[in-house]
Amino acid sequence: MTFKSLKITRPDDWHVHLREGNLLKAVINHSTRVNQRCIVMPNLNDPITTTLKGIDYIKKINLLSNNNFSPLLPCYLTEDLDLIDFSKGLDENIFIGAKLYPNEATTNSKYGISSTEKIYPALEILEKKDKILLIHGEKVDSEIDIFDREKYYIDQELSLIRKTFPNLRIVLEHVSSKYGAEYVNYSPNIAGTITPHHMMLTKKDVFLDKSINPHHFCMPVVKNEEDLIALRNFATSGNKKFFLGTDSAPHPIEFKVPNLKSKPGIFSAPCSIEIYASIFDEEKSLDNLEKFCSINGPKFYKLPVNADQIELIEERWTVPEYTIHQEIKIKNFMGGKELNWKLKA
Numbered sequence: 001m002t003f004k005s006l007k008i009t010r011p012d013d014w015h016v017h018l019r020e021g022n023l024l025k026a027v028i029n030h031s032t033r034v035n036q037r038c039i040v041m042p043n044l045n046d047p048i049t050t051t052l053k054g055i056d057y058i059k060k061i062n063l064l065s066n067n068n069f070s071p072l073l074p075c076y077l078t079e080d081l082d083l084i085d086f087s088k089g090l091d092e093n094i095f096i097g098a099k100l101y102p103n104e105a106t107t108n109s110k111y112g113i114s115s116t117e118k119i120y121p122a123l124e125i126l127e128k129k130d131k132i133l134l135i136h137g138e139k140v141d142s143e144i145d146i147f148d149r150e151k152y153y154i155d156q157e158l159s160l161i162r163k164t165f166p167n168l169r170i171v172l173e174h175v176s177s178k179y180g181a182e183y184v185n186y187s188p189n190i191a192g193t194i195t196p197h198h199m200m201l202t203k204k205d206v207f208l209d210k211s212i213n214p215h216h217f218c219m220p221v222v223k224n225e226e227d228l229i230a231l232r233n234f235a236t237s238g239n240k241k242f243f244l245g246t247d248s249a250p251h252p253i254e255f256k257v258p259n260l261k262s263k264p265g266i267f268s269a270p271c272s273i274e275i276y277a278s279i280f281d282e283e284k285s286l287d288n289l290e291k292f293c294s295i296n297g298p299k300f301y302k303l304p305v306n307a308d309q310i311e312l313i314e315e316r317w318t319v320p321e322y323t324i325h326q327e328i329k330i331k332n333f334m335g336g337k338e339l340n341w342k343l344k345a
């Protein structure tokens with residue numbers, strides 16, 4: 001039996017939730033073990049809406065990580081953002097861009113956007129400064145089926161943003177549908193991140209025979225087989241519009257179970273690079289893994305590609321069931337299951 005090994009340029013994670021406090025301490029090493037840079041999401045309990053909050057959060061992350069690791073932070077857009085402060089944060093590279101959460105679309109999005117027109121002045125600043133707009137692309141409306149939120153956001157909001165700001169560069173985050181992936185593929189100035197779980201799960205993995213699996217509940221919700229196949233095809237094709245963004249989103253286990261009040265989010269950081277490698281292997285596309293993980297992202301963000309490499313080896317291992325740190329216990333995605341690829345320590 002021959003075992004494969006693969007060296008690729010060190011990856012970056014263009015969408016991850018590192019959280020704060022003890023939760024940050026519990027999860028950060030799982031992201032820094034592999035990535036040089038992470039776009040860290042600003043939806044903390046007190047969202048990062050000012051440069052001061054941004055500087056403070058970056059400092060907290062840097063205190064817990066090694067010198068080589070760089071957290072990159074988008075400003076959390078609100079309808080009453082201080083635009084002078086926002087401009088300054090972009091100029092001083094405290095903010096890499098800005099994150100648009102539709103109101104109540106996911107965890108800590110209650111300060112998010114209800115009326116897109118109200119943030120046009122902020123989008124104009126982003127477009128002028130050539131900074132990235134990151135979008136959680138789901139239209140939240142009680143009339144709209146939860147599985148169609150991405151499509152409605154694209155048709156009703158995103159297309160209007162693009163018409164109004166044609167030069168604004170946009171990342172449609174955690175693309176979750178065939179419709180969304182095709183939209184990204186044919187639209188100029190847009191790229192998309194794809195999570196491991198949207199390429200592993202369909203709604204059958206959430207809605208089981210007689211119960212619901214809260215550990216597979218995330219936003220956007222995982223969809224149908226044809227969506228999963230489309231995402232796999234775009235990710236593994238080498239297409240430069242798609243790149244790695246895990247959306248690893250830890251919640252302590254008591255916020256996932258019991259599932260009546262389950263919070264959305266899947267914590268994949270302990271094995272995300274290994275899942276991506278396994279998917280690319282299954283799709284016979286290991287040659288394109290480096291493009292997806294390490295090249296397409298920095299090119300779109302106009303940042304240098306990392307200088308060093310990581311090595312992945314073909315080796316069966318079992319993902320630990322939980323990540324535990326002091327009183328915090330988090331269920332790992334794929335916990336207890338076997339994977340074929342492992343990061344060489």
Ligand SMILES: [Zn+2]
Nearest residue numbers: 017041247249
């Ligand atoms: Zn997210």
